[in-house]
Amino acid sequence: MSGTGEALDPDFPYAVLRDLGTGVFTVDVLGRITFVNPWTERLLGRSSAQLVGRNAHDLLHRRPDGSPVPRGQCTMMSPLDGGLCVEQGSEEHFLRADGTTVPIIWATTPLLLAGRRAGLVVVFNDFSLHRDAEERAAAHTAALEALTTRLNLVADVSSVLMSTVAAPGRITRLLRLLVPALGDWAAIDLRSERERTAGVLERVAVRSHAHPRAARRLEGPLPPLPPGSRPPVARATGGDEPARLSADEVLGNPDAPLATTHRPLFDRLGGHSAVVVPLRARRRHYGMLTVARAGAAPSLTDDEILLLTDIGRRLALVLDNARLYHEQRNVAETMQRQLL
Template sequence: MGPAFLHAVLHDVGAGVLTVDTSGRITFANPWAEHLLGRSQERMRGHDVHDLLHRRHDGSPVPRERCSMLAPLREGGSGELGSEEYFLRADGTTVPIIWSTTPLRVAGRKAGMVIVFHDFSLQREAEERAAAHTAALEALTDRLNLVADVSAALMSTVDASGMSRRLLPLLVPGMGDWAALDLCPTGSGEGERIAVHSARDGERPVYLEEPLPPLSEESRRAVERRLSGDEPVRVTAGELTADPDAPLAAPLRTLFDRLGGRSAVVVPLSTRQRFFGTLAVGRAGPSPAHADSEVRVLSDIGRRLGMALDNVRLYHEQRNVAETMQRQLLAPLPQVDRLRMAARYLPAQSAMEIGGDWYDAFLLSDGITALVIGDVVGHDRQAAAHMAEVRNMLRALAWDHQEPPSVIMRRLDEAVTHTSDAPMATLVFARVEGEEGGPWQLHWVTAGHPPPLLVTGEGDTRFLTGGHGPLIGMSSVLHLGLSWPDAYEDLPPHSTLLLYTDGLVESRGRSIDLGLAKLRHHAAILARRMAEQTVDDFCDELLARIDPRGDDVALLALRMPAAGAGAPGDTTPPPPRQSPYSPAAPDRAAPGSTVERPEVRDPTRAARPE
């Protein structure tokens, strides 16, 4: 292996190679070292390697005592490795290097050392690019996770205020130091700030959640023009100070003053058909203004929020239509002597809130009070339409034929079978018979329906299981020849009769037997307070205790008067008048009734949390 071979290796090794003597002076430089440093071997030979080449990143000298490359010469070590070093090129620039040193021995004597180095800039640029890509991916992942969390929050409720209070904490502090949501309906000069969240210890400044100052027509139009597009609007504190009458100054000034603000992004919340309001996300103190990428994310969140608010609007409109339809189908209660009645209707937990359950109470042509509770198969508008058919048939048959309930049921079964496409239905049809002052008797039949519950004033309870027969629409269709036997039961003074649909006593998580036992238990407890409660109070507390869920619930309760109350010669004062409230539409009244029926807030809503 001669000198030519060694020269070829050093020439083509692909790395810079320098040799230095024991004093640190350069004795040899291969061609690759000349290329990397922009210096010829002749110009480097004899110069101290540290003084000539070793520099910091900015080109300033490195103290000799801190030069790790010279360690083998100072300490006689076996060699060193390093990467955070720079060599000075001939043009005054620096080149980052990765290097290694090896002691050089000739004939067994220490002759200096060899320095092998590579240009580390390409690798460093690759690492920096990789780090930048990693950071960009992490930022993208964070924003995708944010958008996913936002979407989940927007789908979690159909209440705009609750939706906003779930959304804003997701934006603070990641997207800003505070966030606020304003609802400003189109065509109105008034708006409302329904939610605010601040980064100060995660506070919710409820004092800022309030109606916004009304805008003049000109100001309102200016705001709509500024937010007419889908793009967010950037606002700075300086702009608000310079132009106090700017379109967005009025709603933003309070937020900037109370929560601090250097800049904010205001995102319009709208769909193609409707403008709902704005989402404002602000930054205070030393926080920089939002970057373009952050504004794009807020713009996407604004579009999602606008669609969610539109869905909330559609949901409530649909629910209001369904509720109005249901109330029109339900019957108002008649005022009959000293009898007192109450009715409640709880729709299934769905947007339509309409179904086949119903109650009814009306006076017959012979002066008898009729009571009905029923359930047509289904929980939608078709079920409600069928319910109205069956109810009206039953009313007409009961009015036109002064016959026992068993005969009325047979006539109804045949009429439903041959004149309607209504599916099968369950119901209880009862006559409350007796002279004014009593005694009173219940005369009834049951068509596949849960039995009525009789609750005495002393707290005794029993289900009235007599009079049981097939469902309406089953006997005639199948030609079974089944019938409904008439049943009778005395109604003691101060007792309460409960008619109800299966939604009160049955659910997916509870069998009907357990539900009936629960109904009987709570009714017995409440019966001992009857002297202190109206029949309306009784129904409301019973629903609150049972808390039915999942299916429609109809409930009809009849409270019997004291013995002899209302009879000729009776001077005792009558009980309080029957409550004007019922689930029926407020502008309807029972036939022949003169009782005014103002719209009353539904007290049963407190019994069923959203």
């Protein structure tokens, strides 16, 4: 009865089923479809005439690849075997008329007429929109987590580079942040400022997550570069753009760019790829920062390379400020000695 005491229109229940916005069909005790609403026809691309009288499980229930689901594994129709509970789920698929499958969210409940079991009521809807929304939400969450991690790394790097620790100590701490946050191993090569070895590259710090002892043994002055290796090394240390390296190319081709400087790193520390970032500030070239990936880890992304490039600029400014400080201190000491 309605709130005004008037009887409901006899077509009211069907109007609700018609405009419910979800698929509803019923099956008898043998699993044959006895009724479908218009949303069922729309979702499955099948008319009522194509559905009524057919076995619902045999006609519709499929795996994601379209293969049949054994009747014994059909949770949806299990209440027909005697259960009285409501079943529901979101890991099933129905076969559409065009041969494609649609993921569904569903619920079934026993259908009782005059107190006797008459079959089941199946309510379902296309779950792909919900699933897409969940995947988008998960991707958004993952992106936010990655951004947060990156921002925290930038903050930690800034804290290290702005500390009052001497430059060698800051370099060591920097590599501790980069490995394993951005790579499996990292190395910093600097041009020597000493008179006898001016311009010669020295591997001042190497850090490896998997091979710490081998990494320490790789530190020290690098051997003189053959003439063919000098131009690519000059570009790597004095250019503006980072360079990508492949372990296969470095290990397999002695004439490959940077093979002379980076073959020992790949040979002893492993890895499949690396990025070399120049350390350049105020038109002075200080060296290069290398970060590598190993194992199943993917190569560094463009965003990660941009981050490394920014870190390289910051490190170069630290080195340049240290140089200026030492130059000014030497000038001051010289003037003091002359005055004395």
